[in-house]
Amino acid sequence: MTLLRRSGYWEGSFEAMASPCSLLAEVANAEVARRLLAIARAEALRIEAKYSRYRTDNILYRINTSAGQPLEVDDETAQLLDYAAHCYTLSEGRFDVTSGVLRQVWRFDGSDRVPSAEAVIALLPRIGWEKISWQRPRLMVPPGMEIDFGGIGKEYAVDRSALLLAAETDASLLINYGGDLFATSARADGHSWRIGLDDPAATGERSTGELEIRRGAIATSGDARRYLLKDGIRYSHILDPRTGWPVPDAPHSVTVVADTCLEAGMLATFAMLMGREAEVFLGRQATGHHIIR
Amino acid sequence: MQLNNGRSIRQALAVATCTLLGTAPQSGHAADNAENWRVDGSILYYSEQDRVTVIEPVVFARRTFADDSALTLRLVYDSMTGASANGATLTNAPQTFTSPSGTSTYTTPANQTPLHQFSDQRVALAAEWEKPVNRMRRYVYGATISTENDYQSFGLSTTLLQDFNDKLSTFTAGLAGSYDLVQPIGGVPTPMQLLSTVVPSSGGDEGGDGGGKGKASLDGIVGFTQVLTRRLLTQFNYSIGYASGYLTDPYKVLSVVNATGATVDYRYESRPDTRIRQSLYWKTVYHLPHDVVHFSYRHYWDDWGVSADTVDLHYRLELWKGSYLQPHVRYATQNAADFYIHSLLNTNPAPVHASADYRLGDLVTTTVGLKFGLPVGKSSELSLRVESMTQSGNSHPADAIGIQKGFDLFPTIHSSIAQLTYTGRF
Numbered sequence: 001m002t003l004l005r006r007s008g009y010w011e012g013s014f015e016a017m018a019s020p021c022s023l024l025a026e027v028a029n030a031e032v033a034r035r036l037l038a039i040a041r042a043e044a045l046r047i048e049a050k051y052s053r054y055r056t057d058n059i060l061y062r063i064n065t066s067a068g069q070p071l072e073v074d075d076e077t078a079q080l081l082d083y084a085a086h087c088y089t090l091s092e093g094r095f096d097v098t099s100g101v102l103r104q105v106w107r108f109d110g111s112d113r114v115p116s117a118e119a120v121i122a123l124l125p126r127i128g129w130e131k132i133s134w135q136r137p138r139l140m141v142p143p144g145m146e147i148d149f150g151g152i153g154k155e156y157a158v159d160r161s162a163l164l165l166a167a168e169t170d171a172s173l174l175i176n177y178g179g180d181l182f183a184t185s186a187r188a189d190g191h192s193w194r195i196g197l198d199d200p201a202a203t204g205e206r207s208t209g210e211l212e213i214r215r216g217a218i219a220t221s222g223d224a225r226r227y228l229l230k231d232g233i234r235y236s237h238i239l240d241p242r243t244g245w246p247v248p249d250a251p252h253s254v255t256v257v258a259d260t261c262l263e264a265g266m267l268a269t270f271a272m273l274m275g276r277e278a279e280v281f282l283g284r285q286a287t288g289h290h291i292i293r
Numbered sequence: 294m295q296l297n298n299g300r301s302i303r304q305a306l307a308v309a310t311c312t313l314l315g316t317a318p319q320s321g322h323a324a325d326n327a328e329n330w331r332v333d334g335s336i337l338y339y340s341e342q343d344r345v346t347v348i349e350p351v352v353f354a355r356r357t358f359a360d361d362s363a364l365t366l367r368l369v370y371d372s373m374t375g376a377s378a379n380g381a382t383l384t385n386a387p388q389t390f391t392s393p394s395g396t397s398t399y400t401t402p403a404n405q406t407p408l409h410q411f412s413d414q415r416v417a418l419a420a421e422w423e424k425p426v427n428r429m430r431r432y433v434y435g436a437t438i439s440t441e442n443d444y445q446s447f448g449l450s451t452t453l454l455q456d457f458n459d460k461l462s463t464f465t466a467g468l469a470g471s472y473d474l475v476q477p478i479g480g481v482p483t484p485m486q487l488l489s490t491v492v493p494s495s496g497g498d499e500g501g502d503g504g505g506k507g508k509a510s511l512d513g514i515v516g517f518t519q520v521l522t523r524r525l526l527t528q529f530n531y532s533i534g535y536a537s538g539y540l541t542d543p544y545k546v547l548s549v550v551n552a553t554g555a556t557v558d559y560r561y562e563s564r565p566d567t568r569i570r571q572s573l574y575w576k577t578v579y580h581l582p583h584d585v586v587h588f589s590y591r592h593y594w595d596d597w598g599v600s601a602d603t604v605d606l607h608y609r610l611e612l613w614k615g616s617y618l619q620p621h622v623r624y625a626t627q628n629a630a631d632f633y634i635h636s637l638l639n640t641n642p643a644p645v646h647a648s649a650d651y652r653l654g655d656l657v658t659t660t661v662g663l664k665f666g667l668p669v670g671k672s673s674e675l676s677l678r679v680e681s682m683t684q685s686g687n688s689h690p691a692d693a694i695g696i697q698k699g700f701d702l703f704p705t706i707h708s709s710i711a712q713l714t715y716t717g718r719f
Contacts, residue, residue: 070361079313086309090302133428135361159314258303262310267303285303 001041003034008188009172012037016044017052017154019178023165026172026188036168040161044177047157050076051149053100063139063147070133070140078136080149080156087152087266088129094273095266099241100148101126106246108237112230120244127241155219155265158182162261179220182261186214197255197290209290211257219265221272222253222292238272249276257288331355335714342707344408345375363423369439371415376408380545380649382636383407383700384556390546392479393486393561395493406704409544415441429456437471445474452514465516465530476505477543484541484563485643487549506539516574524581530574537567547649548636554695557639562648564632570595585609598631599653615668621680623660629653635690635702651686651703658684662710672718680710 001014006024010033013022023040025033051060059077073081084097101123105115126144133140141147149156154177161175162182173184174193183193192212197220211218221238228235236250254271258264267285271278282289333353340346349371357363381388381401388407389400401407417439425431435450448471455464475481516530541564549558576589587607594600603625610618630653632646662680669675686703693702 083309083313086305090305090309130428133361133425135428138361140361156313159310163314259307260310260314262313263303263306266306266310270302287303 001037003030003037005030012040014041014044016041017048017157017177019154021177022175024174024176024193025169027169032169032171036165036173039164039168040175043161043164044157047153047160051080051153053146053148053150060147060149063141066141068140068143070138072137073139075137080152081134081139081147082136083262084147084149084152085129085134091270091273093129093242094240095151095269096127096129096241097147097149097151098127098129098132098145099239100146100150101144102239102241102244106228106237106239108228108235111228114228114230114235124244127244151269152262152265154178154180155217155261158217158261180217180261180265181213181219182217183213183215211255211288211290213257216257216259217261217264218255218257219261219268220253220255221265221268222251236272240273247273247275251278252292254278254282254292255290256282256285329357330719331357331716332719333714333716335712337710337712339710340708341375341377342709344706345373345377345708348372361425363421365419365421365423367417367419369415369417369419371413371417373415374412376410377544378651379407379409380562380651381407381548381559382550382556382649382697382702383704384548384554385696385700386556388556390559391488391491393477393482393491393543394480395491397479404700411544413442415439415444417446430454433467435469443476443478445476447472461520463518465514465518467512467514469510469512469514471510471512473508473510473538474505475508475539475543479543481506481539482541482543482561485560485645485647488546488559488561506543508536508538508540510534510536524579526578528574528576530572532570532572532574534570535567536570540564540566540568542648542650545648545650547634547647549639550636550694550697551639552695554693554697556636560637560643560647562650563644563646564648565597565646568595568597583611597653599627599629601625601627617666619664619666621660621662621664623658623662625656625658627654627656627658629655635693636697638694651684651706654686654703656684656686658682669715674714674716676714676716678710678712678714682708682710684708 001012003010003012009024009026010030011022011024012033013020014037015021021041021044023037025036027033027036049055050058052058053060053064055061059073062071063073087095088097105119105123107113131142131145132147158175158177158180159182162184165173165175166184170185172187175182181195186192192214195211195213195218197209197211235246238247238250239245240247250272254268256264256268256271258267267282267287271282271289271291274281278291282291331354333351335351337347337349337351339349349369352368353365355363355365379390381390383404383406386403387400389398390407390409391398399410417437419435419437421433421435423431423433431454433452433454437446437448439446448469450467450469452465452467456462457464512532512534514530514532516528518526518528520526541562545562546559547562548556549560551557570593572591572593574589574591576587579586587609589605591603592601603623605623607619607621610620612618630648632644632648633653634647635649637643637647660680660682662678664676664678666674666676683705685705688701688703689698690702
């Protein structure tokens with residue numbers, strides 16, 4: 001956890017959820033900035049600990065090792081499951097928290113190791129939210145299936161941190177967890193926060209544009225470094241859980257502006273899942289966005 | 294295609310997100326046992342002033358299983374003692390009534406409402422098996438059996454519950470059938486027979502019409518429940534029931550009076566042997582930030598000419614640490630059956646159907662009550678409910694004859710209910 005003085009604000013940073021996280025805070029002294037940073041970090045780490053799929057001491061592990069036995073989940077997990085169910089319905093099955101098992105055959109490491117059709121088909125019976133029995137607070141995940149909040153967790157952590165920080169200060173804050181952002185209000189001089197957009201072709205080196213935000217969230221879906229290339233076909237890492245295969249013609253990345261980070265993140269993910277229809281889809285949502293093909 | 298139909302997805306997503314972020318996370322550990330027992334034990338005390346006393350212990354147990362199916366068992370024992378109005382009107386002379394077999398009689402003093410004394414025990418057992426077919430559909434199968442000294446009842450039912458619209462809507466359809474057997478103590482009376490013509494039979498109380506009388510019923514219900522907002526739930530039900538067989542109350546009589554209004558004889562009552570009952574029911578539950586309001590309205594009608602309207606209001610006031618206070622008011626009005634009549638004139642021929650049973654008359658029922666619930670330990674609750682009910686009708690009907698005008702032909706009935714319940718989960 002580090003804290004640096006910038007011109008007009010403090011910049012705190014820490015690592016969580018396998019991403020660099022930062023908090024920009026327009027507060028006068030380091031003491032206040034450090035306290036806010038500690039709150040944000042604690043919340044990000046709490047959510048990571050609770051929903052990380054790399055741990056064996058959390059609710060997600062208990063769910064994924066329940067082997068078909070029903071279990072009762074706490075309120076927060078129940079809310080997330082309800083949310084996942086909504087997203088599944090809204091996306092007509094394209095967004096599915098049970099699709100993580102596809103990682104067993106799809107490794108987007110830039111190589112040409114595209115799995116066989118048989119290997120993909122063999123996984124499909126273990127995918128599909130409709131196979132999960134969810135009657136709050138009771139969840140039953142059939143053996144072989146898994147739940148993964150990876151597609152929601154980071155955005156959820158941003159929004160949760162924003163809520164906690166807003167209760168502490170009226171100062172303008174910009175929360176950035178691995179590229180998913182939330183600004184609490186315009187800066188003291190009335191200006192917006194300016195966000196540079198990463199060029200997927202030169203990650204971290206070049207930006208393709210800039211977005212301005214006073215209050216609200218920005219989230220990006222897509223990672224230009226994660227793909228497979230075989231026989232001249234580029235396979236994006238956005239997988240359609242209904243087929244088990246990458247979404248054809250998915251954009252390289254989609255960035256969406258919305259009121260909350262969860263909404264921005266979901267709309268961006270939905271747009272990716274729409275493939276060549278991404279522009280049409282986001283055009284209808286009447287919200288700020290930026291698509292890179 | 295929801296993803297293609299434009300803007301609604303963004304709004305729907307915004308609502309879902311608000312719901313998710315609107316609830317503060319609570320630390321705590323989830324219980325891993327989905328299989329559990331819920332057991333309720335309660336005792337109900339019902340008392341009609343100067344009339345009936347019922348003491349009713351109930352044991353209710355519900356076991357939920359890993360696959361979301363559930364078994365519900367309910368055991369009821371009633372001990373009923375007291376007296377109920379036999380239908381004859383109050384008059385200025387002592388009145389004597391004879392059982393259909395002619396072997397037993399009872400006498401009511403002058404100026405008192407004639408009551409029929411009884412003492413009975415009832416044991417009823419109901420079982421229900423709830424089986425989810427998939428995430429959106431459940432079936433419930435039920436069976437009941439009930440036995441009293443003079444009454445047996447057997448029933449079977451099945452209900453379909455279909456969720457849709459993201460479980461915000463539920464459609465219900467149910468069918469129930471039952472068969473009842475009545476073996477009146479003192480025999481089965483001959484409808485409209487004058488009590489003065491009853492001849493004592495050698496068969497004692499087994500006399501009269503001899504054995505038992507049966508009644509078959511078939512009931513159907515369709516319902517729709519809709520969650521309108523996070524706070525508002527509404528439900529509509531329509532039910533229809535058909536009963537066929539012995540629908541007469543063997544213990545009820547009608548006074549036969551002369552032109553001066555003096556009682557000269559009695560007739561056993563007679564009801565049609567079929568009845569079609571229908572009702573519409575609307576219920577709304579509104580969750581305030583802390584409290585909950587339940588409101589329901591029911592409209593009932595049948596082909597005997599009875600119609601009734603009932604409004605019911607509960608307000609659950611949350612107190613401290615999970616305890617609550619729940620005031621309750623209920624108001625019901627009923628229009629009499631076509632064949633309801635307070636007494637018969639001796640110069641008129643006996644009608645085919647007639648009953649002076651106050652429960653088939655014009656009736657206004659008012660109930661006020663209060664329930665207090667107190668959590669006990671982590672997952673149990675103790676509650677006490679007290680209610681007071683008043684039933685009143687037309688005490689001085691316009692067609693009262695002679696001296697009847699001076700009597701209260703429909704005395705108001707006051708009753709009290711107290712119920713203590715313990716609910717535990719294991």
